[in-house]
Amino acid sequence: MKQISSLNAALNEAGDISRFTGRFLSHWFKPRYEVAEFFRQCFIIGYKSLPLVGLTGFIMGLVLTMQLRPSMVDYGVESQLPAIVSIALIREIGPVITALIFAGKIGSSIGAELGSMRVTEQIDAMEVSGTNPFKYLVVTRVFAATCMLPVLVMLSDAIALYGCYLGVNIRGDTSFNLFWTQVFDNLAFYDVLPAFVKTFFFGFAVGIIGCYKGYNSRKGTEGVGRSANSAVVVSSIIIFVLDLLAVQITDLLGFY
Amino acid sequence: MATAESILFKEHTENQGAPVMSICHLYKSFEDNHVLTDFNLELFKGENMVVLGKSGSGKSVLIKCIIGLLRADEGTIKVFGENIPDLNDEELDKIRTKIGFLFQSNALYDSMTVRQNLEFPLRRHWIKVSQQEVDAMVTNALNDVGLIHTIDMMPEELSGGMRKRIALARTLILKPEIILYDEPTTGLDPVTGREIIRLMVEIKKKYNTSSLIISHDMNCVRMASDRIVVLLDGICYANGNYEELTNNQDPKVKQFFE
Ligand SMILES: Nc1ncnc2c1ncn2[C@@H]1O[C@H](COP(=O)(O)OP(=O)(O)OP(=O)(O)O)[C@@H](O)[C@H]1O
Ligand SMILES: [Mg+2]
Numbered sequence: 001m002k003q004i005s006s007l008n009a010a011l012n013e014a015g016d017i018s019r020f021t022g023r024f025l026s027h028w029f030k031p032r033y034e035v036a037e038f039f040r041q042c043f044i045i046g047y048k049s050l051p052l053v054g055l056t057g058f059i060m061g062l063v064l065t066m067q068l069r070p071s072m073v074d075y076g077v078e079s080q081l082p083a084i085v086s087i088a089l090i091r092e093i094g095p096v097i098t099a100l101i102f103a104g105k106i107g108s109s110i111g112a113e114l115g116s117m118r119v120t121e122q123i124d125a126m127e128v129s130g131t132n133p134f135k136y137l138v139v140t141r142v143f144a145a146t147c148m149l150p151v152l153v154m155l156s157d158a159i160a161l162y163g164c165y166l167g168v169n170i171r172g173d174t175s176f177n178l179f180w181t182q183v184f185d186n187l188a189f190y191d192v193l194p195a196f197v198k199t200f201f202f203g204f205a206v207g208i209i210g211c212y213k214g215y216n217s218r219k220g221t222e223g224v225g226r227s228a229n230s231a232v233v234v235s236s237i238i239i240f241v242l243d244l245l246a247v248q249i250t251d252l253l254g255f256y
Numbered sequence: 257m258a259t260a261e262s263i264l265f266k267e268h269t270e271n272q273g274a275p276v277m278s279i280c281h282l283y284k285s286f287e288d289n290h291v292l293t294d295f296n297l298e299l300f301k302g303e304n305m306v307v308l309g310k311s312g313s314g315k316s317v318l319i320k321c322i323i324g325l326l327r328a329d330e331g332t333i334k335v336f337g338e339n340i341p342d343l344n345d346e347e348l349d350k351i352r353t354k355i356g357f358l359f360q361s362n363a364l365y366d367s368m369t370v371r372q373n374l375e376f377p378l379r380r381h382w383i384k385v386s387q388q389e390v391d392a393m394v395t396n397a398l399n400d401v402g403l404i405h406t407i408d409m410m411p412e413e414l415s416g417g418m419r420k421r422i423a424l425a426r427t428l429i430l431k432p433e434i435i436l437y438d439e440p441t442t443g444l445d446p447v448t449g450r451e452i453i454r455l456m457v458e459i460k461k462k463y464n465t466s467s468l469i470i471s472h473d474m475n476c477v478r479m480a481s482d483r484i485v486v487l488l489d490g491i492c493y494a495n496g497n498y499e500e501l502t503n504n505q506d507p508k509v510k511q512f513f514e
Contacts, residue, residue, distance in 0.1 A: 116366075120366070121363040122363050122365055124320075124325050124363065125357075127325060128323050128325065128355075129380050129381065130349045130377065130381035131376075132345070
């Protein structure tokens with residue numbers, strides 16, 4: 001019985017999220033456009049996540065290289081280390097880890113911010129002040145998250161590759177030029193394109209879930225905490241599901 | 257005992273002209289919680305009306321229906337001759353420039369300074385104003401509430417009473433003709449509460465506004481009200497001025513005046 005009711009709740013939630021997304025899709029193109037607020041959000045969401053994303057990217061590249069080296073040495077293909085690490089980073093690890101970090105930082109802050117605005121009636125106050133709060137708060141944040149995550153992923157990938165370069169050079173001696181030649185010789189357009197495209201969807205998911213949770217927050221401080229928390233949990237799960245879908249789709253389209 | 261209906265439709269000889277706001281047969285429920293059932297009310301120009309009711313009786317729901325934040329299930333809410341439930345978003349925005357709303361929780365934007373808080377409704381309502389005019393209006397509104405020195409502070413730096421006054425200034429900035437106050441004195445000490453009440457009375461005199469004040473603070477009721485309605489069980493249970501209601505023998509009315 002308990003399982004059924006929690007399944008029921010999950011399905012209800014999925015329905016509500018789809019409706020919220022539908023509302024977003026039917027709202028964003030209608031004027032008035034909140035351009036100034038969009039750029040302000042891009043700054044907050046993008047710029048302020050840079051240090052975190054940069055640091056994790058660097059460590060990711062470095063650690064992955066160091067972990068892979070022993071096996072590569074065993075198989076006698078140590079020279080392929082830059083190639084294998086860069087493919088793993090750019091196709092999968094870079095986008096997914098960055099998106100998860102992004103969900104943790106941005107998803108929770110959007111959830112908490114909109115949640116506290118909801119419970120202190122600031123959203124209602126906007127509505128009576130001639131502002132459509134859905135456009136002003138939700139549409140701008142979702143777009144900003146959708147646009148900023150791909151940029152962050154690219155930066156993170158670049159920094160991770162640099163970390164990889166350092167990792168290769170701990171026990172070896174590969175010149176900077178040789179390293180990049182090895183990386184780019186092995187990366188095909190079809191490695192980069194699907195990975196790039198899916199980050200837009202990840203960003204969109206983080207934005208829409210954060211906004212959904214915050215916008216529909218329950219009264220009380222506990223409600224705000226719960227919104228922030230479940231925004232992270234749900235968007236992380238959705239990132240993995242989208243990743244699974246993405247790999248199936250690229251497979252079907254023959255991008256490998 | 258006179259029925260609520262007959263009390264409500266008693267002649268208001270002291271008020272001339274059509275009411276600026278009239279609510280007829282308003283119904284609002286949340287699932288099976290019937291909050292408002294056939295609520296009626298009329299508000300005239302230059303009148304301070306207090307809505308008295310217990311916590312949870314639906315007072316906030318009532319004024320949220322008036323401003324269009326909640327959609328009434330049934331009934332009409334005529335403000336300046338327009339029926340709020342029939343309006344589309346644009347028309348609603350237009351009419352909202354003439355209605356001020358003071359939220360129970362103040363609802364100051366806590367990511368903005370006091371100045372930005374006050375500018376927000378001015379800039380967002382598609383009103384063509386120059387920067388000088390905006391500055392003048394902001395200064396003016398802050399002077400009305402006596403808090404000009406806080407103009408560059410953030411809301412979290414202010415005390416509860418100051419926040420209430422800033423919220424009041426933000427409500428006044430568009431020079432509304434009707435002001436809806438949701439429990440303006442709740443959560444304040446009696447002295448600060450009286451200051452807010454005095455401000456409300458001053459504002460009414462200065463701008464000749466009509467106000468609907470929601471309260472269960474008897475000080476507020478005595479000092480600010482021209483007329484009182486008692487909201488009980490979703491209807492307008494009793495109606496009259498302060499003397500009339502203090503002399504009312506109905507126990508359900510009496511409990512408020514003890
Ligand atoms: N958005 C909502 N969804 C469901 N029920 C609601 C909602 N808003 C109010 N209610 C219910 O309506 C009733 C009246 O609430 P309301 O906030 O109007 O009370 P109130 O008279 O303003 O009380 P207080 O003096 O405590 O502010 C309550 O029973 C509340 O549970
Ligand atoms: Mg209330």
